Amino acid sequence: MELNQIIRSIQSKQSEISSVYFVGCGGSKADLYPGFYFLRKNAKKLIAGHFTANEFNYDTPAAVGEHSIVITCSLGGTTPETVKATGLAKSLGAHTIAVTHDPQSPLTKDADYVVTHGFHESYSAKVSKPTKVLTLAVEILNAFEGYNAYDHFIEGVGKIYDVIDEATELLLPQAKQFGEAYKDAPVIYVMGSGATAEVAYSFSICLLLEMQWINSSSFNSGEFFHGPFEIVEKDKPFLLLMSEGSTRPMDSRALEFLNRFDAKTTVIDAKDFALLNYIAEDVVDYFNPILIEGVLRIFAEQLAIARNHPLSKRRYMWKLSY
Numbered sequence: 186m187e188l189n190q191i192i193r194s195i196q197s198k199q200s201e202i203s204s205v206y207f208v209g210c211g212g213s214k215a216d217l218y219p220g221f222y223f224l225r226k227n228a229k230k231l232i233a234g235h236f237t238a239n240e241f242n243y244d245t246p247a248a249v250g251e252h253s254i255v256i257t258c259s260l261g262g263t264t265p266e267t268v269k270a271t272g273l274a275k276s277l278g279a280h281t282i283a284v285t286h287d288p289q290s291p292l293t294k295d296a297d298y299v300v301t302h303g304f305h306e307s308y309s310a311k312v313s314k315p316t317k318v319l320t321l322a323v324e325i326l327n328a329f330e331g332y333n334a335y336d337h338f339i340e341g342v343g344k345i346y347d348v349i350d351e352a353t354e355l356l357l358p359q360a361k362q363f364g365e366a367y368k369d370a371p372v373i374y375v376m377g378s379g380a381t382a383e384v385a386y387s388f389s390i391c392l393l394l395e396m397q398w399i400n401s402s403s404f405n406s407g408e409f410f411h412g413p414f415e416i417v418e419k420d421k422p423f424l425l426l427m428s429e430g431s432t433r434p435m436d437s438r439a440l441e442f443l444n445r446f447d448a449k450t451t452v453i454d455a456k457d458f459a460l461l462n463y464i465a466e467d468v469v470d471y472f473n474p475i476l477i478e479g480v481l482r483i484f485a486e487q488l489a490i491a492r493n494h495p496l497s498k499r500r501y502m503w504k505l506s507y
């Protein structure tokens with residue numbers, strides 16, 4: 186079923202939807218963020234919530250019920266917390282949509298609708314998960330409240346994958362340089378703003394802490410001046426994700442400070458990929474995280490090569506029960 190048909194089908198069963206919850210773990214939780222951010226910004230009536238799955242399970246929002254849509258997301262579809270959240274949402278009468286790479290996985294058992302996404306085929310396929318979740322959010326707003334920039338958004342979805350695949354073809358030398366320059370870094374701080382904030386979060390917790398065992402912390406560029414900037418000094422390693430659009434001034438302000446004290450800063454900037462040449466200004470905010478997450482993968486791969494530490498290496502995950 187097409188994404189707009191899923192939402193129209195829910196609407197035919199329940200014309201009054203008042204809340205939408207986005208639930209997942211780790212990288213999948215972060216991939217739900219652009220959709221959540223979009224609804225939080227644009228909805229006038231709909232409540233939007235974003236949860237790590239066990240927080241949803243242990244401290245379930247009171248509004249979850251027949252007037253809710255719960256979108257759960259898991260790449261492999263087996264993460265127990267997220268599988269449980271889907272069942273819980275269903276038992277409370279919510280309309281459940283599972284987003285996963287594997288349509289046969291346990292995640293889909295209690296889902297009213299299943300959305301499958303690619304992953305391995307290309308760099309752009311790796312971000313089809315957040316793109317589909319974001320599109321679901323746009324379809325929900327359009328169906329239940331109306332959304333003026335809907336056509337611009339759909340046009341953008343039609344272009345973003347090519348933008349990513351073309352960008353990643355040119356990025357290898359820069360990514361190699363990053364790998365060499367940061368391979369011995371004792372810590373890497375990551376920040377971004379707006380819909381991109383959780384790309385910083387997932388790069389920090391998944392790519393650096395989980396897959397590289399590199400100490401890391403992440404924060405919103407807006408929070409940088411409310412604590413983290415005290416750590417800045419010459420050659421401190423930072424990765425700054427700069428967005429086009431509404432929150433760019435927050436990223437620019439952080440960059441200016443990092444440069445003032447000669448921090449070791451790598452900037453991944455949506456502007457360098459001419460995002461605004463492809464995506465209309467009124468929807469560009471939501472495409473920053475898709476583009477930046479897509480191109481960041483190649484930086485993580487090159488860091489892993491330079492450190493001789495494959496991204497698949499784990500100490501505990503999949504090896505112990507926990």
Ligand SMILES: O=P(O)(O)OC[C@H]1O[C@](O)(CO)[C@@H](O)[C@@H]1O
Pocket residue numbers: 210211212213258259260261262263264267390391395
């Ligand atoms: O997206 P899935 O399959 O639920 O997997 C979640 C797991 O994958 C990661 O996002 C990356 O390995 C972890 O942070 C998390 O534990």
